Amino acid sequence: MRSFVEKSCCIIFLFLLVSQVLYPVSASKKILNPKKPCKRFVLYYHDILFGGNDLANATSAATANATTLGNFNFGMLVVFDDPMTKDQHLLSRPVARAQGFYFYDMKTTYNAWFAYTLVFNSSDHKGTLNIMGADMMMEKTRDLSVVGGTGDFFMARGIATFKTDTQQSDKYFRLKMDIKLYECY
Numbered sequence: 001m002r003s004f005v006e007k008s009c010c011i012i013f014l015f016l017l018v019s020q021v022l023y024p025v026s027a028s029k030k031i032l033n034p035k036k037p038c039k040r041f042v043l044y045y046h047d048i049l050f051g052g053n054d055l056a057n058a059t060s061a062a063t064a065n066a067t068t069l070g071n072f073n074f075g076m077l078v079v080f081d082d083p084m085t086k087d088q089h090l091l092s093r094p095v096a097r098a099q100g101f102y103f104y105d106m107k108t109t110y111n112a113w114f115a116y117t118l119v120f121n122s123s124d125h126k127g128t129l130n131i132m133g134a135d136m137m138m139e140k141t142r143d144l145s146v147v148g149g150t151g152d153f154f155m156a157r158g159i160a161t162f163k164t165d166t167q168q169s170d171k172y173f174r175l176k177m178d179i180k181l182y183e184c185y
Contacts, residue, residue, distance in 0.1 A: 083097060
């Protein structure tokens with residue numbers, strides 16, 4: 001009986017080995033087409049920095065002040081809970097909230113590093129998108145990475161292209177965000 005079991009195991013092993021060589025099982029590799037995202041939409045990010053007397057309107061606050069190293073807010077850390085709208089109007093109904101932080105990380109020019117989550121809870125979408133990366137503010141457009149998501153955006157990956165739409169001193173700015181997802185499940 002033992003020899004029958006040994007022969008059977010040997011035959012099964014050889015069968016599996018041959019089948020792997022002839023028909024390899026591999027993860028299906030997606031070919032990403034940068035001209036055809038699987039999902040694309042444009043949102044507007046509105047940031048109102050707390051200035052000491054505008055508690056009702058502020059959507060962000062500096063939690064670490066800028067250092068004296070340069071004239072570009074180097075070291076300043078801002079935490080935010082900003083409305084995201086489908087159009088440029090601050091008072092339009094938000095379709096999501098941008099919740100996270102950015103900090104100024106260059107001494108020689110304005111540059112910030114963002115890490116935040118878009119929290120969707122509307123009739124159009126439910127779930128989150130996680131976005132992070134460098135915002136080189138002096139560039140006309142900047143790309144940040146979409147590194148994941150939940151709900152309608154489960155494990156999404158892609159690019160969020162920033163374009164400064166308007167800026168009013170250090171207190172208010174609006175970004176146009178063109179979000180292109182290349183991995184959608």
